[in-house]
Amino acid sequence: MAVSSGDGLSELFGQLGVQGVVTGGQTLNPSTAELLAAVEAVNSTQVVVLPNNKNIIPVAKQLDALTGKTVLVVPTETMAEALAALVVYDPEIDAExxxxxxxxxxxxxxxxxxxxxxxxxxxxxxxxxxxxxxxxVRGAHHLPNGIVAVSGTLDGATVALLDLLVAPGREIVTVIEGLDATAGHTDVIQAWLDEHRPGVQVEVHRGGQPLYPYLFGVE
Structure with missing residues (x-):
C-alpha cells in the first residue's frame, strides 16, 4: 500500500505491485483512518506500507497496532524512493x-x-x-536536506539542482513529471544530462503531482 501525490504515480505504483493507494503529498497528509481503511482493503494478511512523506511515517507506524494484519513500514520520504523500493518488491517472499x-x-x-x-x-x-x-534535496547522503538552488526560471533551478544531486558514480536518473511539466522543460533536462553527465541512464515517468513540476531520483 502506498501514498501517492498524482494519478500518474498511482498508475505506476499499481504496475509495480501496489494493491492500495491513498492520496497524499507535501500539503495533504492522509488521516490514520484513511490509511487503515486502505490496509484493510488489501487482500492480504501482510501489508507493506510506503508513506512517501516524512510526516506520514509516524502515522503509518501506528497501523500495525490498529489491525489484525501484519503491517510493516518502509520509511520512504519521497515518491522517487518509493519507485526504487518497488522495483525490488518480490510477491513470492514474505512482508518482512x-x-x-x-x-x-x-x-x-x-x-x-x-x-x-x-x-x-x-x-x-x-x-x-x-x-x-x-x-x-529531500534525501541524499552527500547533501543536506533543504533548498540548494534558487533561480528565476524553472530550467535554471532544475539544472542547478541536478548539478548537485547527480554526483559522480551515479548511473540512473528518474524524472517524474508533474502537472506543470512540459515537453520543452523535460527536453532541457535530458539535454543537460547528456552534456554534463554522459553515460547516465534517464528514465522519464508521468507522475501528475501538483505544485512540483519535477521530482528526481538518482541511483
Whole structure:
C-alpha cells in the first residue's frame, strides 16, 4: 500500500505491485483512518506500507497496532524512493523480507524536487523572491536536506539542482513529471544530462503531482 501525490504515480505504483493507494503529498497528509481503511482493503494478511512523506511515517507506524494484519513500514520520504523500493518488491517472499530489501533500495536513492516559492524568504542557497523556482534535496547522503538552488526560471533551478544531486558514480536518473511539466522543460533536462553527465541512464515517468513540476531520483 502506498501514498501517492498524482494519478500518474498511482498508475505506476499499481504496475509495480501496489494493491492500495491513498492520496497524499507535501500539503495533504492522509488521516490514520484513511490509511487503515486502505490496509484493510488489501487482500492480504501482510501489508507493506510506503508513506512517501516524512510526516506520514509516524502515522503509518501506528497501523500495525490498529489491525489484525501484519503491517510493516518502509520509511520512504519521497515518491522517487518509493519507485526504487518497488522495483525490488518480490510477491513470492514474505512482508518482512520485502520490507528489508525495499528499505535498503529506498535508502540508496538521492531525491530532489523543484517547486515555486509562494513568498520571499532567505535560504542557504541565497535570497528567494516570491515566484522564484527552488530546488530542494529531500534525501541524499552527500547533501543536506533543504533548498540548494534558487533561480528565476524553472530550467535554471532544475539544472542547478541536478548539478548537485547527480554526483559522480551515479548511473540512473528518474524524472517524474508533474502537472506543470512540459515537453520543452523535460527536453532541457535530458539535454543537460547528456552534456554534463554522459553515460547516465534517464528514465522519464508521468507522475501528475501538483505544485512540483519535477521530482528526481538518482541511483
Amino acid at each position: 523480507a520485502n520490507a528489508a530489501e525495499m528499505s535498503e533500495a529506498a535508502d540508496s536513492v538521492s531525491t530532489g524536487e523543484v517547486t515555486q516559492a509562494v513568498r520571499a524568504t532567505n535560504s542557504n542557497a541565497g535570497p528567494i523572491a516570491e515566484g522564484d523556482w527552488i530546488g530542494l
